[in-house]
Amino acid sequence: MRTHPRTLYEKIWDAHVVDRRDDGTCLLYIDRHLVHEVSSPQAFDGLRAAGRRVRRPDLTLAVPDHNLPTTPRRRADGSRIPATDPDSAIQLAALERNAAEFGIPYIDDASARQGIVHVVGPELGFTLPGTTLACGDSHTTAHGALGALAIGIGTSEVEHVLATQTLLLKPSRTMEIRLEGAPGIGVCAKDIALHLIGRIGIAGATGHVIEYTGSTIRAMSIEARLTIANMSIEAGARAGLIAPDASTFAYLQGRPMAPKGTDWDAAVARWRALTSDPDARYDRSITVDVAQVPPSVTWGTSPQDVVPVTGGVPDPAAFEDPARRALAEQALAYMGLEPGTPIADIAIDHIFIGSCTNGRIEDLRAAAEVLRGRRIAAGIRRAMAVPGSGQVKRQAEAEGLDRIFRDAGFEWREPGCSMCVGLNEDRVPPGGRCASTSNRNFPGRQGPGSRTHLLSPAMAAAAAVTGHLTDVRELTGNA
Amino acid sequence: MEPLRTVAGRAYPLGRPDVDTDTILPAAYLKTITRTGLARGAFEALRRTPGNVFDDPAFAGAPILIAGANFGCGSSREHAAWALLDLGIRAVIAPSFADLFASNAFKNGIVTVELSQPSVDRLTAVARGGTLRVDLETMTVTSSTSDAFAFTMDPFRRESLLLGRDEIALTLGSEAAIARHEASGVVEPIVAL
Numbered sequence: 001m002r003t004h005p006r007t008l009y010e011k012i013w014d015a016h017v018v019d020r021r022d023d024g025t026c027l028l029y030i031d032r033h034l035v036h037e038v039s040s041p042q043a044f045d046g047l048r049a050a051g052r053r054v055r056r057p058d059l060t061l062a063v064p065d066h067n068l069p070t071t072p073r074r075r076a077d078g079s080r081i082p083a084t085d086p087d088s089a090i091q092l093a094a095l096e097r098n099a100a101e102f103g104i105p106y107i108d109d110a111s112a113r114q115g116i117v118h119v120v121g122p123e124l125g126f127t128l129p130g131t132t133l134a135c136g137d138s139h140t141t142a143h144g145a146l147g148a149l150a151i152g153i154g155t156s157e158v159e160h161v162l163a164t165q166t167l168l169l170k171p172s173r174t175m176e177i178r179l180e181g182a183p184g185i186g187v188c189a190k191d192i193a194l195h196l197i198g199r200i201g202i203a204g205a206t207g208h209v210i211e212y213t214g215s216t217i218r219a220m221s222i223e224a225r226l227t228i229a230n231m232s233i234e235a236g237a238r239a240g241l242i243a244p245d246a247s248t249f250a251y252l253q254g255r256p257m258a259p260k261g262t263d264w265d266a267a268v269a270r271w272r273a274l275t276s277d278p279d280a281r282y283d284r285s286i287t288v289d290v291a292q293v294p295p296s297v298t299w300g301t302s303p304q305d306v307v308p309v310t311g312g313v314p315d316p317a318a319f320e321d322p323a324r325r326a327l328a329e330q331a332l333a334y335m336g337l338e339p340g341t342p343i344a345d346i347a348i349d350h351i352f353i354g355s356c357t358n359g360r361i362e363d364l365r366a367a368a369e370v371l372r373g374r375r376i377a378a379g380i381r382r383a384m385a386v387p388g389s390g391q392v393k394r395q396a397e398a399e400g401l402d403r404i405f406r407d408a409g410f411e412w413r414e415p416g417c418s419m420c421v422g423l424n425e426d427r428v429p430p431g432g433r434c435a436s437t438s439n440r441n442f443p444g445r446q447g448p449g450s451r452t453h454l455l456s457p458a459m460a461a462a463a464a465v466t467g468h469l470t471d472v473r474e475l476t477g478n479a
Numbered sequence: 480m481e482p483l484r485t486v487a488g489r490a491y492p493l494g495r496p497d498v499d500t501d502t503i504l505p506a507a508y509l510k511t512i513t514r515t516g517l518a519r520g521a522f523e524a525l526r527r528t529p530g531n532v533f534d535d536p537a538f539a540g541a542p543i544l545i546a547g548a549n550f551g552c553g554s555s556r557e558h559a560a561w562a563l564l565d566l567g568i569r570a571v572i573a574p575s576f577a578d579l580f581a582s583n584a585f586k587n588g589i590v591t592v593e594l595s596q597p598s599v600d601r602l603t604a605v606a607r608g609g610t611l612r613v614d615l616e617t618m619t620v621t622s623s624t625s626d627a628f629a630f631t632m633d634p635f636r637r638e639s640l641l642l643g644r645d646e647i648a649l650t651l652g653s654e655a656a657i658a659r660h661e662a663s664g665v666v667e668p669i670v671a672l
Contacts, residue, residue, distance in 0.1 A: 015665060019656045025635040027653055029660050031667050039557065041512035052647070055657075058669055067510065087510035094512050105672060113672070124672070131667045138555040138579060152579060154557035156586035156646075164650040166657060170633065172578075202497060203549040206578060236552060238578050257670045267667075302497060323496050323547060422506045440553060442501040444524055 005277035007174050008243050009209045012149040012274070016132050018166055027166045031131035032148070034117045035062040035104065035158065037095035038423070039136025043159035044098040055165045057103040061126055064092050064109055065116045066423045070386050070413035074110045088424060102162070115389020115415045118142040118356035122226060123391055125255030129244035129271040134161050139356045139439065141237065142230035145222060146252070147244035147274050149209075152233060172238045173283040175208040179216035179228075181291040186473040188366060189224035190358060190437065190456035192216070193231035194296040196288060198306030206236035208284065211276060216290045217242055222251040223362040230357045234303040234439060243275045297343060297469055298454040300331035301443050307343060309459065309471045315339035334443050335451050336431075343469050346453070350434035351376070351383035351410070351464040352446070353457055355420035358437035359388025363457040364396050367437075368404040370461035370475055376409035377467030383410045384426065386418040408464070422447045435463035480588045482643035486570040486613040489541035490606040491532045494599075496547030500580060503551065503559040517558055518565035533566075543611050545603050546573040548596070551580020560587045570613040572620065574599050585636050588643070590615060598628045615640055 006014070019027035033056075040062075047054070054060060067088035073081055083089040092109065099106035107113045113120065118139055121127040129147035134140065136158040143150035157167055179192065197204070210232050217225065225242050232240025249268050252258045259267040294308035305328075307314065316328035316339065332339065337346065353359075353367050364387065376383050385405045387393035393415055396402055402412045419426040420438035422445065428434045430449025437460050438445075441452035453469060462470040508520035526533050544563065550573040551559060560583040563571070571584065572592045581591045592613055594602070602611060602622065609623035615637060620628045639646065650657075660666070 018660045019653045021635065023634045025633075027650060027656065029657070029666065032669075038509050039555070042514050042557075045512070046647075050647070058671070059666075061672075085510070091510050091512060107672075125670070128667055136555060136557075138553065140555075152555040154555055154560070154579065154583035154586060156557060156583065160647055160650065163647045164653075164657065165661075166650055166653075168635075168646060168650065170635075202552055203575065203577070206549065206575065233553075236549070236577060256672055259668070259670060263668070302499075323494075327496065423509060440499075440501065442499045442553060444505050445501050448505070448507075448524075 005279040007276040007280040007282060008147070008211055008241055008274060009149065009174055012130055012132065013171060025168055025170055028132060028169050029166055030134045030161050031059060032126060032133040033060045033161050034121055034133070034135035035060060036066060036117050036137065037064045037091045038066045039155050040098065040158055041091060041094045042155050043162055044102065046159045047102070047162060052163045054102040054104060054162045057105070059165065060104045060162070061107070062095055062099040062104050063107040063114060063117055063120055064095055066417045066421055067091055068109055068416040069424050070416050070418050070426055072414060084425065112390040112394065115392065116356045116359060116417055118230065119359055119388035119392065122146055123255065123389060125252050125258030128252065128258065129248060130274050134167060138233045139230050141232040141240045142226050142356055144232065144240040145225035145229040145242050146248055147242060147271065149239055149241065151239050172209045173207055175205055175210050175237070176282040176285040177210050177212050178214040178285065178287040179212060179290050180214045180287060181216060181289055183216065183290050183293060185478040186295050186458065186471070186476065187293055188456040188458060189220065189227035191296045192288070192290060192293050193228050194298065194303070194306045194454060195293045197231065197235050197303050198296070200235055200286070202234060202302055202304045203236045205232065208237055210235070210237045210240045211282070212240060212242050218245065221362060222247055223360045226360065227357055231439060244271050295456070295459055295471055295473065297459065298441050299335065299337065299343065300328065301334055301441055302331070303439070303441060303454065305331060309343050309469060311343055313337045313339055313341040313343070344471065346469045347379060348433050348435045348453070348463045348468055349379055349381045350428050350432050351380060351460055352419040352434055352436040352438060353384065353460050354386030354388065354418055355438040356388065357439045358457050359386060359392065361392050361395050363437065364392065364401050367457040367461040368401045370458050370465065370472060371408040372404050374408055374465045376464045379467040380409070380464055381432070383464050384413055384419060385410045386413045387415045389415045419446055428452070435460045435469065480643040480645065483569065483588050483590060483640045484615055486542050486590065488543065488610055489538050490543035490545050490572070490602070490611045491538050491541050492603045492606040493532055493544060493546045494603045497549050497552060498546050499553035500551055500556050500559040501553055504556065504562040508562070509556060509558050514561045516565060517562035521562040521566050540567050542567055543570045543572065543613065544568050545599060545606055546571060548574040550576050552577040555579045557583045560584045560589060563589060572599060572602060585640070588640060590640055592620060592630050594620065594628050594630055601626060
């Protein structure tokens with residue numbers, strides 16, 4: 001046990017070490033395990049082959065999200081409309097069967113609670129401060145927004161958690177990212193996250209757990225914090241942590257799986273200690289002056305290819321490293337862009353608003369605010385709004401947001417990962433160019449040959465209205 | 480897992496940095512409930528480029544891949560490691576790896592060897608015509624042109640690879656410690672849905 005001042009990461013880590021080997025490898029207890037259909041079938045098969053059980057099905061929650069069609073899933077008579085893709089249908093059926101066989105709580109595809117794992121966990125109160133949480137998905141870092149140590153894992157590790165409720169891990173290095181100041185008009189959490197990744201690079205936090213601190217984070221809503229923590233993996237981080245505070249407790253109180261009554265009071269008393277000690281040392285520390293962060297957008301095929309929306313497409317000749325220059329040239333060729341082109345001159349034909357990064361109610365509100373009373377431009381072939389969960393969808397409908405999206409010419413869909421990952425039918429066609437609130441713009445990410453520009457929900461809505469990448473401030477009269 | 484001591488033979492001189500797991504295996508191939516047969520989707524987009532190393536008969540069946548920095552970034556899909564395994568790759572040499580990929584590779588008996596960029600550049604050049612040998616016992620990479628580079632590796636991972644260790648069986652050996660942790664009252668109780 002350490003006696004020196006500790007960071008939040010070290011405190012959570014220490015509290016979960018079950019066993020420590022001489023070489024420093026720790027057996028870390030996992031308090032919460034989220035399971036989805038893509039990264040789990042082989043893990044359950046492994047358990048069956050070895051005759052092993054799930055150690056703590058009660059600490060596990062299974063929910064389908066990646067493959068689910070975002071079209072209706074039940075007929076009027078309540079019978080299931082199967083996924084049209086046979087492989088998707090098989091994978092979805094396997095999750096349902098495995099959850100039943102191993103006694104794992106399961107949220108089915110038509111449940112009001114179904115959604116993207118990283119939206120569902122926080123909104124149910126499954127994700128709690130000070131816990132360790134694992135899921136076979138890289139964007140698991142999102143849950144760190146609530147002060148949980150949340151890490152993405154592969155299928156072999158999913159099997160390890162199912163069988164033992166632990167993971168074999170070595171501690172990561174620590175990195176403080178201090179966000180200070182008030183964001184400018186039209187600047188959201190997504191802009192800050194993109195700007196940060198543009199600055200430190202997609203390997204900038206490899207080997208580290210990030211803790212986000214500073215006045216910007218403190219002032220941020222939990223949903224905005226979820227966006228920031230979610231994008232930690234795009235900087236290469238193992239996890240992204242934000243210390244819980246009054247906003248966190250207010251967000252969690254009354255959620256279905258959050259503690260109740262006197263248990264709640266006791267939990268909050270415990271959670272208040274979940275901060276880094278004043279003299280705690282981080283291996284690295286960087287500060288971002290958030291007032292200087294512009295509305296941002298990606299131009300290339302990596303989340304670090306970030307420019308202000310007021311800027312232009314960079315010239316690969318300006319890259320000193322020959323390998324980087326070659327990559328930039330390939331990125332521009334793939335994206336069909338010329339160096340020096342103003343970002344605002346880039347025409348868009350697809351819009352995607354959703355994903356575990358930006359599929360929550362505040363994201364939909366921000367987009368609807370821009371779309372209210374407006375229509376999508378003539379050149380937009382498809383505009384999709386995909387709520388991150390059934391709860392988000394119902395809330396949006398209660399607020400009349402669905403009407404705003406529909407009136408603007410958007411499709412209003414059922415919840416899931418959708419066009420972010422291109423596993424269901426929601427894909428950008430070859431050569432299509434999408435303004436997307438998702439998290440990755442790798443070649444082919446949203447479908448073979450698709451071209452992706454990552455941006456915030458407000459900026460995606462602005463692009464939908466004008467038909468090209470647009471500074472949202474021009475539509476809100478703040479340019 | 481089979482014990483792994485050495486990986487020797489031809490090496491794909493891929494060389495490029497920031498190879499993400501969508502590039503290693505696109506999403507279309509994730510809709511499987513098995514671990515096998517994914518080589519057909521490996522590097523699908525790169526393989527559409529004329530003259531790519533994966534379709535060069537000189538490297539057919541090569542057990543080693545040489546790449547640039549930050550190999551395996553992005554999605555946590557273990558399918559990327561399964562696709563490499565299905566191609567016959569048991570060692571990847573690069574200046575650095577994304578954490579998730581390195582972990583997934585190791586769980587599948589693929590050794591990730593970190594060497595400096597100049598060493599990787601040298602081996603990339605050698606690989607065009609020569610052969611390489613990765614020795615996990617001595618922690619060296621040697622080549623048919625007499626290069627020798629030492630690498631370091633997490634001792635636990637190295638031992639696991641050398642032994643072909645079943646990690647779940649190992650952890651189940653800590654049952655008493657896990658049960659003690661659970662009985663100590665520190666596990667955040669769950670409120671059922």
